[in-house]
Amino acid sequence: MKPRGQAAVTDLFIAIAVFVLLITIITVDWNKYQIQLASELDYDTMKFKAFHIIDALVRTPGVPEDWEAQPELPSVIGLASEPNVISNAKLTAFINTLTPAQIKEIFKINLYTFFFELKDQNGAILYSHGTPTNNTADFSVVLSRPIIYQENVGVVSFTIWK
């Protein structure tokens, strides 16, 4: 009896096994990368938003410049009377007048939650606004910038999380 047909079937099985293995690896990898890419994009968006928001807060007076004295909502919130020097009037308006929902609307971060902190040089929290993460966030981005508040050096931190 000639064994030719049997060898061909074995070849076929090996080829199918290799093919299935490769397809499985590619599918799993592809899925993994897709999930990773989506997460990365989301995380990058959060980072860019946090970066621009904290820059606007500590470096600019906002738009309009005297938004804290106006009845309308500002189009950009800024807390600085001059770059890195925090104005007490603007800070008070930010904490007491603007609600977290309004701040999220102005900064276009409705999909996320934010937490603002102003700390002194020793890390003691002087003011805060928004909702802290309490270690429940899937993603969070925290950015801090040194500032001067009432002639003392401090730090402003802004967290975006979801």
Next chain:
Amino acid sequence: MIPSSHRGLIFALDAAIAVSVIVIVLLNTSYYFSTSQQDSLPHLQLVKTAGDIITIMDATGELDTAFLNNALQPAGPFAEIPVTDINLSLYLPRNYRMWLEMADMKETVCALPPCTGDFALTTLPLEKPQNALIQVNLSVIGSSPTLTINTTGPPLTITPLQSGIYTLGQFTFPVGPSSVNFQTNDIDVGWFKILGTAAYAGSTNETLVIPQSNFVGTGEQYFTVTKTANLSSGESPIEGIHRVRFKIWIEGEL
């Protein structure tokens, strides 16, 4: 025609090529994914932090004080900006390191005062040929003061009315140390400096080792130095505009 005994070989070769292509694609994908993780935003944040620190030190007057304490009082050889004048660790987050360099902080002092008559002083060694301004601290000691400064270019003569710091130029300087010739009448030259050059800049820690492997953010800003001035006599409270450069990095991995 392919012999029937060689057909399996061609099939295996096809499979090997196909597998190789897939492996290369996967490796490339993994590589680009891993490199895309190293984004530039943390680096930008690092540079922003340094910029903030300089802005704050400018606003609090620390840069002015450091400059006036060190640049305009050439009592001895200048080493580095002391921590008592600029303490960067007050502002830096943990594990951050920063190096700061202020232009125009060093000077060439007249070694054997009084420096009157005709004499030459040697500049600190310049890294590249430059056209730059000279700042001279001089005292008027007679009734008809004149000062002529001569480097490699055309000479410049002034008639200062009172003692003080004068900014003159531009002058041309070659690489390395060079000679500046002074011809004075009723003037005593205390020191001079070539503005805006690395040779005459001072830094916070001149022996600090800046890492080669980590990301090091760099940048520069300009600040105006104000000084106490007799406004009624027309003296300007602005000493000048100077450049401050910085390098910032994180110890360990970012």
